Amino acid sequence: MPWPAALNLLAPLAPWFDRMRRDLPWRAHNLDAPHPDPYAVLVSELMLQQTQVATVVPYFNRWLERFPTPQALAEADEDTVHKAWEGLGYYRRARFLKAAAASVAAEGWPEDLEGLTRLPGLGPYSAAAVGAIAFQWPAPALDGNAFRVLARLLLIEGDPKIRAAELRAWLVPALEAHGPSRLTQAIMELGATVCTPTPDCGACPLADACAARRAERTGEIPPAGKRAKPKESSIWLVAMEAEGHLLLHAPAAKGLLAGLWRWPTIDASEGVPQPPLPGSFPMLAWPGWTQVYTHRREAVNPLHLRLNARFQAAGGLRWIPAADLSTLPLGKRDQRLRGLLATPGQTPLEAPDPGALIRACAAPLG
Structure with missing residues (x-):
């Protein structure tokens, strides 16, 4: 050399x-x-x-x-x-x-x-x-x-x-x-x-x-690396509450978010959101934000849905006592919704169908 x-x-x-x-x-x-x-x-x-x-x-x-x-x-x-x-x-x-x-x-x-x-x-x-x-x-x-x-x-x-x-x-x-x-x-x-x-x-x-x-080349040495364009997505991030409990995904053993509890999510790009129906389940929303990850950007729409009673959750989802929420490890996106739950929300101008949210999180019948 x-x-x-x-x-x-x-x-x-x-x-x-x-x-x-x-x-x-x-x-x-x-x-x-x-x-x-x-x-x-x-x-x-x-x-x-x-x-x-x-x-x-x-x-x-x-x-x-x-x-x-x-x-x-x-x-x-x-x-x-x-x-x-x-x-x-x-x-x-x-x-x-x-x-x-x-x-x-x-x-x-x-x-x-x-x-x-x-x-x-x-x-x-x-x-x-x-x-x-x-x-x-x-x-x-x-x-x-x-x-x-x-x-x-x-x-x-x-x-x-x-x-x-x-x-x-x-x-x-x-x-x-x-x-x-x-x-x-x-x-x-x-x-x-x-x-x-x-x-x-x-x-x-x-x-x-x-x-x-x-050589007056400090600005070009070393050359800047090329970054791939981040993948874009949009989700509803849902805090579903019933009988003093909140529904969350239990930590996965592997993957990007292994070890962390997560709120249920719904792909916001599928279907057209509608104004909440009168007499439907009470629902609150807050201004959304963009969550930036290394290789993707996620448009997050936070919601809080109150139900009269718990249902049998699908595999991987668990009803957690609300008092235990502060003790659970969450990623930054999910921490943010946890913090919003302690602040006043507003009735959303448009939201996904509550029935669809529940069906997505419920255990299959039979």
Whole structure:
């Protein structure tokens, strides 16, 4: 590889990080020794996957208070774990974290990088980050921020992820020389605070050595990835209430919303909604919103339907005492309707047929 030696090129990062690093609750004070609590590093890395630092900090602090050790997390029930994660999104991470904690509680921490990669939820980046930050192993951790920093520094054309193996080999001597924990976190910090998609080159300790800056190409290196157009959908999100109970989908074992309770939904694109019929079941509505997911956008129309009596629910649906609703883990969309139930609603100008809603949620006859 025709790149300058990483040991020298990255040397300014270590003292810069010692001066400029953010005070984050999972960071050890002494970056020359193994981390005093590897579990805290594991928690932070799983939480930080696809989530901003500012969002993670309060969740991390509450999590460590509630589950201070791998053993405590391993012994917690899934509803409690998902409730603690509620609002952080990408709930599969919570299940991975619990499974990884169970492995550590039962067998101890892995002794090498290969062992870390076998823990649930740890891919090549996360395993390397935990290895470097928790155990001072010279394991190169390459996330989006690191790829952006190194692509600009070395003027890598095209997608830098294609050069991942070369970059890892290039980084090892620098990690060994400047300290795996310090340098790993310094690269992350630089990408998060200075070498952002719109970089602040004047504040960068590597500016003089940056090949993209010298070529005046920081705006195009690395190239922006193409995003698929999100799928559009429209739903009625329904809180159905009867005899002091609310009807919800019980958590699924697999899938995007595994571990979460959900309100019933009806496809709003099927059929033409009508004004509620006089004398029909009381129904309230609130202004809708657009729920944005990674690959789709959902137009949400929230409703509250009151019934005189409960019916036998279809498989997967359960009547839950209204008093227990606040204790259930819900995704952001469903949390929002839960919050709306405590606010005044209005009679909807148009809504789906209540009979159709009930039939969609009722167990088949016979």
